[in-house]
Amino acid sequence: MTPAAITLFLNGLMAALSAAPKVAELYVKAKDMVAALFAKDLISKEKQDAQWAYIDAIKAMVDAGIVPPHFQVEPDPE
Amino acid sequence: MGKLRTLISTVIVLAALAVPILQSGCRTSQLESGGSYAPTNSVGVVVADKPFMAIESAFALAYGTLDTAFSFERDNRAMLWGISHSIKHTMDKIRPQAVAARDAYFQARALYVGSRTPQSFELLKTQLSKIQKFSTEAQSALPQL
Numbered sequence: 202m203t204p205a206a207i208t209l210f211l212n213g214l215m216a217a218l219s220a221a222p223k224v225a226e227l228y229v230k231a232k233d234m235v236a237a238l239f240a241k242d243l244i245s246k247e248k249q250d251a252q253w254a255y256i257d258a259i260k261a262m263v264d265a266g267i268v269p270p271h272f273q274v275e276p277d278p279e
Numbered sequence: 280m281g282k283l284r285t286l287i288s289t290v291i292v293l294a295a296l297a298v299p300i301l302q303s304g305c306r307t308s309q310l311e312s313g314g315s316y317a318p319t320n321s322v323g324v325v326v327a328d329k330p331f332m333a334i335e336s337a338f339a340l341a342y343g344t345l346d347t348a349f350s351f352e353r354d355n356r357a358m359l360w361g362i363s364h365s366i367k368h369t370m371d372k373i374r375p376q377a378v379a380a381r382d383a384y385f386q387a388r389a390l391y392v393g394s395r396t397p398q399s400f401e402l403l404k405t406q407l408s409k410i411q412k413f414s415t416e417a418q419s420a421l422p423q424l
Contacts, residue, residue: 242308242309243308243309243310243311244308244309244310244311244314244316244329244332245311245314246311246312246313246314246315246317247314248314249310249311249314249315249316249317249332250314250315252315252316252332252335252336252339253315253316253335255339256335256338256339259342259381259385260385260388263381263382263385264385268378269346269349270353271346271349271350271352271353271354272346272349272374272377272378273374274371274374274375275353277360277364277367278356278357278360278367
């Protein structure tokens with residue numbers, strides 16, 4: 202490795218280190234931007250909880266041994 | 280020096296953009312942590328179970344459809360009886376089987392929630408398929424327009 206190459210490497214390293222705070226800030230902004238983009242693709246807590254609650258309500262009926270009238274066999278109409 | 284700094288910053292920002300994209304890969308919708316299907320366990324780790332949520336979504340749809348079909352037949356029984364006696368009779372064959380399938384689903388569900396193994400997951404899928412079958416049959420029994 203020539204002295205010129207070493208100098209270039211060290212200059213680059215110094216540049217990177219001195220730019221670090223700004224880069225860190227840019228990194229956080231970029232990460233937040235991407236996270237926001239992908240957040241649109243998330244199944245929200247509210248949706249999950251709503252579905253769980255619906256199924257829980259049916260489970261409560263099952264646990265109580267309840268069979269709704271429309272699930273029961275009734276006599277034929279006259 | 281200014282140009283080098285700009286170049287380094289650009290490369291790092293592009294890498295920062297690439298990392299979350301690469302991490303998410305080609306997956307479709309993910310579960311937001313903290314929801315009922317992605318709770319945080321006792322050691323603070325999010326345990327997301329998207330396949331379970333998918334099964335439950337399918338169950339909710341199938342059961343809801345079955346519920347609506349049975350309810351519709353009961354609420355319009357006199358009119359439907361006039362169209363054909365077989366509508367009620369077909370529904371009456373499905374009804375007790377649907378109740379048994381519903382109960383079996385929740386037994387399988389309790390087993391899976393207690394012990395999330397591939398075997399208990401397969402059992403849950405089997406019970407779901409029964410509900411879906413009865414849901415389709417009940418819909419088919421009603422007059423089609």
